[in-house]
Amino acid sequence: MSEGQNTRVLLAERPVNRAPVASDFKIERVPVAEPAEGEVLIRNHFLSLDPYMRGRMSAMKSYAEPVRIGGVMPGETVGRVVASRHAGWRTGDTVMAHTGWQEYGLVPGERITRIDTNLAPASHYLGVLGMPGMTAYCALLYLGEPQPGQTVLVSAASGAVGQVVGQIAKIRGCRVVGIAGSDDKIAYVRDELGFDAVLNYRNSDGVAKDFDTLSREVAGLCPDGINVFFDNVGGVVHDAALSNIAQHGRVIICGTISVYNELEKPDIGLRWMRQLLVKRARMEGFLVYDHAHRTEEFRQTMAGWLREKRVIFKEDVAKGIESAPDAFIGMLAGANRGKQLVRFSQD
Amino acid sequence: MSEGQNTRVLLAERPVNRAPVASDFKIERVPVAEPAEGEVLIRNHFLSLDPYMRGRMSAMKSYAEPVRIGGVMPGETVGRVVASRHAGWRTGDTVMAHTGWQEYGLVPGERITRIDTNLAPASHYLGVLGMPGMTAYCALLYLGEPQPGQTVLVSAASGAVGQVVGQIAKIRGCRVVGIAGSDDKIAYVRDELGFDAVLNYRNSDGVAKDFDTLSREVAGLCPDGINVFFDNVGGVVHDAALSNIAQHGRVIICGTISVYNELEKPDIGLRWMRQLLVKRARMEGFLVYDHAHRTEEFRQTMAGWLREKRVIFKEDVAKGIESAPDAFIGMLAGANRGKQLVRFSQD
Known part of the structure; x- marks a missing residue:
């Protein structure tokens, strides 16, 4: 896959006491990187956009480190392994990882979670099951x-x-x-x-x-x-x-x-x-x-409720990584209808 | 005791968005009442002044009812039984009750608590043991x-x-x-x-x-x-x-x-x-x-700490019921040195 291009969204400027605007973000295209030993290359299908990301754009101390200027915007994604140099993962595996706002992510094998698309659609692992x-x-x-x-x-x-x-x-x-x-x-x-x-x-x-x-x-x-x-x-x-x-x-x-x-x-x-x-x-x-130890209990219970239709879940899906800044800005203003996702256009 | 006079402090005016002043209180003298069947007459030795009383002077809804205008200011007191028409109490018993800002209190027998002055001085039951x-x-x-x-x-x-x-x-x-x-x-x-x-x-x-x-x-x-x-x-x-x-x-x-x-x-x-x-x-x-069920645990533990001098406790004692308004006003402004009490002048 290394001959391909990776489109990604960087933080260009920190909004201070104002709503983010498009120019706070920078979209760039770079060659897709090769995995090093122990790493896995993931082609993303969905990116989750969440309000907490606004906090990461600020330099204020919070429960997580701020994104640096020029850094890739952080975020959870689901996608498929396209190259692996880690024994635990094979090409074609469907996985979840924190690769950020980009089409391809390079991640150490131990920082990846397998997802079961028989249990629920992949996007649900960023929302109701995530x-x-x-x-x-x-x-x-x-x-x-x-x-x-x-x-x-x-x-x-x-x-x-x-x-x-x-x-x-x-x-x-x-x-x-x-x-x-x-x-x-x-x-x-x-x-x-x-x-x-x-x-x-x-x-x-x-x-x-x-x-x-x-x-x-x-x-x-x-x-x-x-x-x-x-x-x-x-x-x-x-x-x-x-x-x-x-x-x-x-x-x-x-x-x-x-x-x-x-x-x-x-x-x-x-x-x-x-x-x-x-x-x-x-x-x-x-x-x-803080509640990581309850993940399995949560997954099992919620999957049951979804099966029984006792819980439904609405997703609002923007198309293409280039749409991520606008979708994020809209979400902060309340424009989204349900869980905000970005679907990558190459799917 | 019914031939005596009872000096008491009433709420005359509600302070709204300001500190209380002396004219918010009214001091009056009335004949000491006789106990009815089931009641006990207490001659007070100490009155406790506490910040919560400022809340009771307000008409705002809180966890307790406001004092009515013309009502006796509320408060906990320790004193001695001087007349009893309740089988549980005899003249001379040292007790604690909510009789308010007054020299004599008339209280139903079941609303009184016996205190043990061998364990600690009576005033402590309004403070460190209260x-x-x-x-x-x-x-x-x-x-x-x-x-x-x-x-x-x-x-x-x-x-x-x-x-x-x-x-x-x-x-x-x-x-x-x-x-x-x-x-x-x-x-x-x-x-x-x-x-x-x-x-x-x-x-x-x-x-x-x-x-x-x-x-x-x-x-x-x-x-x-x-x-x-x-x-x-x-x-x-x-x-x-x-x-x-x-x-x-x-x-x-x-x-x-x-x-x-x-x-x-x-x-x-x-x-x-x-x-x-x-x-x-x-x-x-x-x-x-809300923690009434822990009273005994608290009393035993605190009495032990006091005995071992692991806990000491400072009291700031004003003299005479007439001094209660000024002592209370001073306490709200931080003038007190330790727990604010009023000692009744007749002792």
Whole structure:
């Protein structure tokens, strides 16, 4: 394959306190590299685009190192082995790896995971059976501890994590309320996923509602308070939810996408912390990698739910690696409909 | 005793978004009441003044009902039974009850707790062996889960709760850092309680330091981050601590005294919530009444520590019920030196 070209997306500039734009990325074509001893060359079929990547574009210290300027944008991919110098892998194997935003990835053999396309389509390993699905599963069940009959509120309810959270909460017998930002997302969450209620955090003109409105609307949909608040969003939606937390409620901080374009302003945060005291509520940050020991439990359980159609999962697929920056920029603004993927055009 | 007078302190006005002043209280003298069947009349020796009482002066919904205007200010007291129409109690018994800010209290017999003055002085049952001590014990050990060698940061370190928290953390082998607001508090915490380090959150002119200064100073005293942050304060001290939380750190929200005079402004809160995500930290509100089942464990353990002089406890005693409003106003401003009590002048 070494005679081919590898198209990849680099970080050209760090957006500071603003949304990323196309010129923050640079698309380049380089020859496909040869694997060294112990390495495997993967031709990618799907790239996962996830909100956490916005954090990696920032130089701010977080739970992972920033991408360097000129470095390949990071990301998880599924693809097929096209050349191997590692005894564990053969040409044709379907695998998952962190190769980043590029058509071909060169990876040490021990950093690759085999995936079973008989169990589920390859793309699912980047979504409902992958990191977002496992995030939903472990964070909801092990941090949120939802009990039958309790109210679970999910922000970004139609997103890669949110749609799974709500469905698992339904399986566990909870009353599930979602928050999303457009009519078609609302319809998907309510009509296809079966949430009990959904709230649009935007007015009909597309502008986000203010705190008082949101807090009142959340109170209306959660009259007994929120027992588990699964937050992917932060900001005013978080405030509105926390102002309605139930006694001994649990808040899972899974993402803060509403402030991802303002990471360098550390004074943006929640305003209702006193509710934690008043309600003896618990708030906890979550990172799926801390739960690696639950991978097998998660895979088996979720595969069963998918088979039984108790969980469905929507993917929003952009075409071609060149579309990755625009798809990513759109996802941060809420333009995606379900889990955002990039499908490589050579398939 | 019915021929005597009962001096008591009523709530005259609710302070809204300001510190309480003397005219918010009304002192009145009424005849001492006679106990009805099942009731006990107690002559109080000590009244406990606690920050939570500021919350009760507000009409805002919290974990307890507000005091009504014209109602007796609430509070825990120790005293002696002077008349009883309940089979369980006899004249002369030393007891603890919630009689409020008054010299005499009339209480149903089943709402009284016997105290053992052979084990400790009566006043201790309002402090190190009472609600503040049990708050420190249960919240630190059961929510904070401090491990030997870990760093525990305590705000309001010389207060009724803070001084006990730090000493228990030392007993558990932790490195303990305190935050307090005056030179003599600093000296007490460092020299008498044996904290490893103490930080003054005020400049030499008495003005509170800003976030950047506090955050840097906390970082200097907690170079490996804060494993357990026991917060009695909220506000900028909370922000400064949270900006230095360690991975998997635990934050106990026990009090928010810095914002008690701004309860009606709900948009005051912490700014560093994203740290919870980045560090997968946990923040949890605490109320001692949720831990009532641990009372006996606490009493036995703390009595042992007091006997062995592993825990000491400082009390700041005002004289006479008429002094209660000023002592309370002073405590909210940080004027007290240790646990604030009122000793009744008739003793």
